[in-house]
Amino acid sequence: MAEIQLRNIKKRWGHVVGVDNFDLTIADKEFLVLLGPSGCGKTTTMRMIAGLEDATDGDILIDGVRVNDLEPKDRDVAMVFQSYALYPNMNVYENIRFPLKVRGVDTALHDERVMQAAERVELTDFLDRKPAALSGGQRQRVALARAIVRKPKVFLMDEPLSNLDAKLRVSTRAQIKNLSHDLAATTIYVTHDQIEAMTLADRVVVMKKGVVQQVGSPTEIYDTPANTFVASFIGNPAMNLVDGEMTGGTFRAPNVEIAGLAGPDGRVTLGFRAEDASVANAGGEINAPIYTLELLGDATMVSVRIGGQLVAVKADKTFRSEIGDPVSIHVHKDHCHLFHAETGARIGE
Known part of the structure; x- marks a missing residue:
């Protein structure tokens, strides 16, 4: 022992x-x-x-x-x-x-x-x-x-x-x-x-x-x-973190709107994993031009810029588009994490 x-x-x-x-x-x-x-x-x-x-x-x-x-x-x-x-x-x-x-x-x-x-x-x-x-x-x-x-x-x-x-x-x-x-x-x-x-x-x-x-x-x-800190240190790529505002259960940031979340009103940081989001034809919670594309073999990593932050999503390996093209990204509310904007601590469970 x-x-x-x-x-x-x-x-x-x-x-x-x-x-x-x-x-x-x-x-x-x-x-x-x-x-x-x-x-x-x-x-x-x-x-x-x-x-x-x-x-x-x-x-x-x-x-x-x-x-x-x-x-x-x-x-x-x-x-x-x-x-x-x-x-x-x-x-x-x-x-x-x-x-x-x-x-x-x-x-x-x-x-x-x-x-x-x-x-x-x-x-x-x-x-x-x-x-x-x-x-x-x-x-x-x-x-x-x-x-x-x-x-x-x-x-x-x-x-x-x-x-x-x-x-x-x-x-x-x-x-x-x-x-x-x-x-x-x-x-x-x-x-x-x-x-x-x-x-x-x-x-x-x-x-x-x-x-x-x-x-x-x-x-x-x-x-x-x-x-x-833990969210950004664990994962490849690290968890996406987006600063924004919560109002009545809806998170908003530039080009982002996700409803049905449980969290306090005010400034928060939203987190989600690249594999927990998907490229949608239209009507996604994130809509922005493509910043970069990376072919990984088993998937294509699509990145967009939200404010000053890069947000990555794993698309199918057959996904094809060009930098600058508009893309719609679906992020399900059940895969979202909320953190306090000041302390970075996780909000609730």
């Missing part, structure tokens, strides 16, 4: 706040993703769990034991870094074996444990190679094998795919997903890539400037974002 409790964790450097009042329980065997832009505090949170940073305030508990004052080596966590951090003078076998030597594991068990870890990440044909002779994807798999070889309570992964090209990211992401399922270990994964978060996580923690914005399953985060 490896339940992790973060009780009102804070990290400050003088007047600079890195993480503010982070309070969360991470269940045993859960795959939790910390998601947010650079500087949001996600890596700092992970480093405090690992013991590489001291928490300014709050408590960190692993299996009910407070670990704030324990050295990293005594917390029984394994960390996979963005930079791989392999020993260049050692071959793959020795790199994977190294944690067993450092922790004094019986040498009679080393070969079996190394081979098991290498097989899990498909490295058995590369055990004699030095890191310099490996591709980026192979090096990352060595780092993964080195983390799993000693069977720690907790895996910590700090943007492990960010140095890989797009194709390798997809295949290695699948490997990490499969590994987490097989190992059934508690995993905390840091990334700024929302696709990684959506595909890997049991739960996602979205962070901004050291503050947790929302915690939930990928579906919850995607379908019911807590505020405009």
Whole structure:
């Protein structure tokens, strides 16, 4: 069992706040993703769990034991870094074996444990190679094998795919997903890539400037974002956000009119996903000239400009038109989200 409790964790450097009042329980065997832009505090949170940073305030508990004052080596966590951090003078076998030597594991068990870890990440044909002779994807798999070889309570992964090209990211992401399922270990994964978060996580923690914005399953985060920051950060493309006015249940903005909404009168921000709208022949809720067209293969992305904001809708891949042509877009009221204009917080449910 490896339940992790973060009780009102804070990290400050003088007047600079890195993480503010982070309070969360991470269940045993859960795959939790910390998601947010650079500087949001996600890596700092992970480093405090690992013991590489001291928490300014709050408590960190692993299996009910407070670990704030324990050295990293005594917390029984394994960390996979963005930079791989392999020993260049050692071959793959020795790199994977190294944690067993450092922790004094019986040498009679080393070969079996190394081979098991290498097989899990498909490295058995590369055990004699030095890191310099490996591709980026192979090096990352060595780092993964080195983390799993000693069977720690907790895996910590700090943007492990960010140095890989797009194709390798997809295949290695699948490997990490499969590994987490097989190992059934508690995993905390840091990334700024929302696709990684959506595909890997049991739960996602979205962070901004050291503050947790929302915690939930990928579906919850995607379908019911807590505020405009989460709405704009999750999704490809991000949720469309349009500033306008609500009067008697009708939202209005330049070239936009959507009736039947439940929300207060006054200034609000309307949100909807590109896939939740469609191109109509006429009579749609949005009517404007086409700003740009993008053929995606399985669909055509049609964008129009509403005020100073771009609004995107996914049309059929056979849709054809020209920039500047008028287009009518249907947005069903049940797919609309409303946010407070000042705070960005979600309005009602």
